[in-house]
Amino acid sequence: MNSSARRGAGSRRRRSWRGWAGLAGALVALAAPGQAAEPRRVAIQLTVSLISNQPGEIDPRGSKLHDKLKGQIRYKSLRVIRAERVELRRNEVFSLALPDASAFLVRPLDFGDDGVLMAVEVEDVLKMDLRARNGHVVVIRAGSFEDGSLVIGLEPQY
């Protein structure tokens, strides 16, 4: 076999290999169509805290909440009970048990240029729809607890 014949055979093998690779790629794409574009998610930072008029310290984990509250609400101590960052898809419900045995639920409804529309519920206390931009902190007083007030901080991060 001369050299040009060998080159021809090699070229055919390469074309054949490319064909199989293309077919395999198409099959993989068909098998996992959702991976072409991941559904959008939004991260929400949740902070459950107790603010009280009893003298005490400001929990460093609640410093951002404290920055938002200190000029508006009077209290002498702030204790973070739970802090959690969750990532949610549209219409996905996240529930968080509150220390007073009720529950806090949040569900993103819509992502838009003007923020994330969320349905929020503090069980047996209130339900509301909020639209908040990235970094906007929403603080909800969920009621009295122990010697102070239970407050929930909610901040979309995207």
Place this chain on the structure above:
Amino acid sequence: MRREPLTQPGEVEMDSKLQAYYDGELSRLGRWWIERRLAASAELRRELAALTRLSELVRESEAPVEDPDLWPAIAGQVSREAPGGGPIRAVGDAGSPRFPWLAPLLRPAGALAVAAAAALALVRGDAWWGGEVRPERSGGVVRWIDSGSRSVLVFEDEAGGGATLVWVLDSEPQSGRPDPQGAG
């Protein structure tokens, strides 16, 4: 009672694909894949129809409506309650000073927009005990709120990163003077 997520793990994957299909986020192959399943499954078609209705409801709830503008009638009243003198606008449920002990809650704050709205309450002549309230829609954070028999103050601070305080008052005012501090 805790509420569980509304879907099971196996359903979540299909739901998210259906959502992505509805949002136009899928590739051509992904659309083809979903459309094949839509053609074969009446249940999936019903889910897509429900998704469409839900999105339409969200859009309708966000659409501007011609509510009577009650704010001019109450602006003067509320500004007396906001010693900071900052921008004031109505976004939530609150109202006339039926509980003067609440005034200390509202500390002077230059950029604080005191959201002491009372549209519904003023119409009824009952400034505080309102259940469901549809606040002003133009750009506010709180779009809808239902607190049952509880009163809620909504403060919006547009300074810095921005913050919104939704302050639910305890359902029954205690006898005598309630603690005005906000923390108890």
